[in-house]
Amino acid sequence: MKLRFAPSPTGLLHVGNARIAIANWCLARHRGGRFLLRLDDTDTARSRTEFAQAIEEDLRWLGLDWDELIRQSDRLELYAAAAARLKASGHLYPCLETEEELAFKREQRIRQGKPPLYDRAALRMTPDQLSRAEANGKSPHWRFKLSAGHVEWQDGVLGRRSVKLPSLSDPVLIRADGSFLYTFTSVVDDLETGITDVVRGEDHVTNTGIQVDIFKALGGNPDQLRFAHLPLLTDADGGPLSKRTGSVGLRQLRRDGVEPAALVGYLAALGTSADPVPAMPADLVAGFDLGRVSKSSARFDTKQLLGLNRRWLHTLPFEAVRDRLPDQADETFWLTVRGNLDLLREARDWWEVVAGDILPQADAADAELLRQAAETLPPEPWDEATWPAWTAALAAASGRKGRALFLPLRLALTGESHGPDLKTFLPLIGRDRALRRLRQAAAG
Incomplete structure (x- = not known):
């Protein structure tokens, strides 16, 4: 078994790309097969080296x-040789119509109530007509002559699928400038590299029918290919998930602090009945099964992804995050704050509360309580018994209890209304810093 992931380096990867990559990789590893990364970079006008590097990263x-x-881009001679074979066998034929002429033909057919298919007029062009046109400076583009009949396959996700070739226009495989299109190069590569399984998005179903026909024309045996098309993702409301939306680009998710295990686990479970769990691809291999994927579109919900991110962070040991925490943060700090994090970057905010300067929050009505708190603040050393003993004494002295007691103290000590358990967090702040904040908050 051999599978491939074939992005075009004309932009950054988004979650739809990532879902396809994960599915291909997991299936290859589950079956003991090989996984090929192919960069489809024949579009020289839009392909960029930095995008190719970003894809790998x-x-x-x-x-x-x-x-x-x-x-x-390293395989152009291979494509040229394959094109020459198709030309010699009559599968590729030259066309001279301009974009304007083709648009006019489409409009005419639509007015006549016909499907806007290419009429194969170029097949009636004689060699002499072609020679004269080329002598006058015209360069043909080349179309593939589709077979009659239809292409059928048992799809690994969608079930039995069929594409009627006569209902499609003969596809352009080579532009007038000589450059090759994806529809052609992908087939040549799949044949030459020995791809056995193609897993991609549902938007490629029609392409599959066309490419199987090209595969046969190049001497391949389509029975050796298996296909699986994953339904496209939608947004949380069921609308189309734009490939250009920055919020679902991998780079943006990384900048936002989403952990790879959360994203991988979420994407792997989308479209199945399984509850998503944070996991890296290697953790998913043993139980991976494309047969569990629904034929219906799956909804990508950022809120669910962030919920999974929280679950992952709350279980991570210190060693797993040590190099991404502030230099002086230790295991005690991490174990204290991790249960309050949605994103790992928030740990730096809590470190600022522990070791930096913050603006205490206070209500004027709580000034007397905060003065009492400063006066009764116990001496160090502090441990987990300090907070309950101190607040018990303060409750007795002030007559306050519950939220009326704890919220003003939390706001003064941390500047936040919610956060880590102060039983373990207070000793990290330390007496000097706590006293200074209580006095500052009491003074307003």
């Missing part, structure tokens, strides 16, 4: 590796 961040890496 983002895949590694997700916990994915690959057995081979190829770039289509």
Whole structure:
């Protein structure tokens, strides 16, 4: 078994790309197969080196590796040879219509109540007509002559699928400038690299029908290929999930502080009946099964993803995050704050509360309580018994209890209305800093 993930380095990866990459990788590893990363970079006008580098970095961040890496820009001679074979066999034919002429033809067919298909007029062009046109400076683009009939396959997710080829226009495989299109290069690469399984989005179903026909024309046996098309993701409201939306780009999610295990676990469970659990790809291999994926679209809900992110952070040991915490933060600090984090970057805010200067919050009505708190603040050393003993004494002296007692103290000591358990957090703040904040808050 051999699978591939084939992004175009014309932009950054988004969650839809990541879902496809994870599915291909997990299936390959589950079956003991190989995983190929192919960069589809024949679009020289839009492909950029920095995007190619970012794709590799983002895949590694997700916990994915690959057995081979190829770039289509290195394989142009291979495509040219395959094109020559298709031309010789009559499967590729030259066309000279301009974009304006093609648009006019489409409009005419629509007015006539016909589907806007290419009429194959170029097939009636004689060699002499083509020669004269080329002598006058015209360069043809090349179309693939689709077979009659239809292409059928048993899809690994969608079930039995069929594409009627006569209902489609003959696809352009080579532009007038000589550059090759994805529809063609992808088939040549799948054939040449020995791909056995193609897992991609549902928006490629029609492409699959066309590409199987090209695969046959190049001498391949389509029975050796298996296909699985994952339904496309939607947003939380069921609307289309835009590929260009920054909020679902991997780079933005990383900047926002989403952990890879949360994203991987969430994407792997989308569209299945399984409850998502934080996990890296290697953790998912043993139980991976595309057959569990629903035929219906799955909703990508950022709130659910963040909930999973919280669950993951709340269980992480200190060693797993040590290099991403402030330099002097220790295990006690991490174990104290991790249960209050949605994103790891928030740990730095709590470190500022522990070791930095903050603006205490206070209500004028609580000034007397805070003065009493400063006066009764016990001497160090402090431990987990300090907070309950101190607040018990303060409750007796002030007559306050519950929220009326604890909230003013928390606001003065941390500047926040919610946060870590002060039984363990107060000793981290220390007496000098706590006293200074209580006096500042009492003074207003």
